[in-house]
Amino acid sequence: MRPSDWAPVGFDHDPVPGDPTVVSSAATDYSTIATTLENAATNLRGIAGADECVSEAVAAIMEQAEEVAARLDKAQTRYEGVAAALSIYAVPLSEAQTWSVDALDAAVVARSATNASVEDAEFYEARLREPDLSPELESHYEQRRTEVYAELQSHDGALEAAIARLQHAIEHRDSAASTASSSIHDVEESSGLNDSFWDNTVQFIEENKDTIDLIVNIIGWVATIAMIVAIAIPGLNVIVGTFLLIAAGVQALNAVLQGLAGTMSPAESIMNIAFAALTFVGAGVVGKLAAKTMTSTQATVGTAYRTSYAGSGIKGMTQSRALDYVDSIANVSHVKGLTWGMRLLNAGGDFREVVKIQSMANIQLLSGANATGAASGLIHLSKVSGVFTLIGTAGQVFGIPQRLGNAIGDVS
Incomplete structure (x- = not known):
């Protein structure tokens, strides 16, 4: 001792x-x-x-x-x-x-x-x-x-x-x-037994696959519910859009990692990525539509505003002045009408255009009416883009990619 x-x-x-x-x-x-x-x-x-x-x-x-x-x-x-x-x-x-x-x-x-x-x-x-x-x-x-x-x-x-x-x-x-x-x-x-970062990642995915799938499915359920609400109330696209893109990104990343780790068949992984991409397609429809609709909405509302002056017997309101007025009102209402959270979403650009279009479409004319019809095309196609997203998110939730992937695997 x-x-x-x-x-x-x-x-x-x-x-x-x-x-x-x-x-x-x-x-x-x-x-x-x-x-x-x-x-x-x-x-x-x-x-x-x-x-x-x-x-x-x-x-x-x-x-x-x-x-x-x-x-x-x-x-x-x-x-x-x-x-x-x-x-x-x-x-x-x-x-x-x-x-x-x-x-x-x-x-x-x-x-x-x-x-x-x-x-x-x-x-x-x-x-x-x-x-x-x-x-x-x-x-x-x-x-x-x-x-x-x-x-x-x-x-x-x-x-x-x-x-x-x-x-x-x-x-x-x-x-x-x-x-x-x-x-x-x-x-x-x-000795060759040391695990690389990817080895540890694969081990983590294998050991926690059920939990990972559950979390991704929950995100998909929430995204699906949010998209249904957004289709019914198009203005909510401003709030819902970012979350939908994040949800799609999570689903796509999960499919890629599980496909590489071998916990998901190649066919299933590809189908999951494809369904997640539908959400991005839907968001892209909104963005392209906003850019194309911006000019036409401003012209439509400007014309309606100038016409309302003429109908009331007031002279001096030219088309150029009407367009400037509509543009200034849209920008001001756009800034004042947003909460701090929605201002963060504005960084994306597409949502900013949507809000501005809807602001212009609701300018009150001298007759007392609103030019709401000017944004009807935007509202309609926003619903169409929402369908893309709904297909993608709902497909993930109900396991459509997995069933299609398994079917493709069985055929091959």
């Missing part, structure tokens, strides 16, 4: 902790595992090389057996390397611990001798201060005091040597530990 008091060498704990026996035992265990893995790989290769295995099912087993055997070879290399590193480390650890105990024992002796010499020095110093001291005794005490101080210097040197020996033991242990650590790291890096 290791000593518990290391104060004589200036430590409040064991400076060279560890158990060489445990390290050696671990090295033996790793070596045993390495041997077991080597034998298992040999047995698997025996299965893979059997000539009588000719059926399709057994051929698949043979292929898997060879793959597993290859991985066992890599694991065997790792365990064997770790066993060698630990076995080597156990020797210098044992040496360092032996040296540290020797250094502690020497320090204890040195400190004990120092204490005794200090007492002797104090004794002779006291004697030399006595009155009426004879010349013979004074000479004797002075000689002994000189000898005691010389002993103290010798004890100090012994203590310094003990501490230096302990430091050497610590450095010996640290150097061996660093070498062993480097050896183990090199074995791990060269």
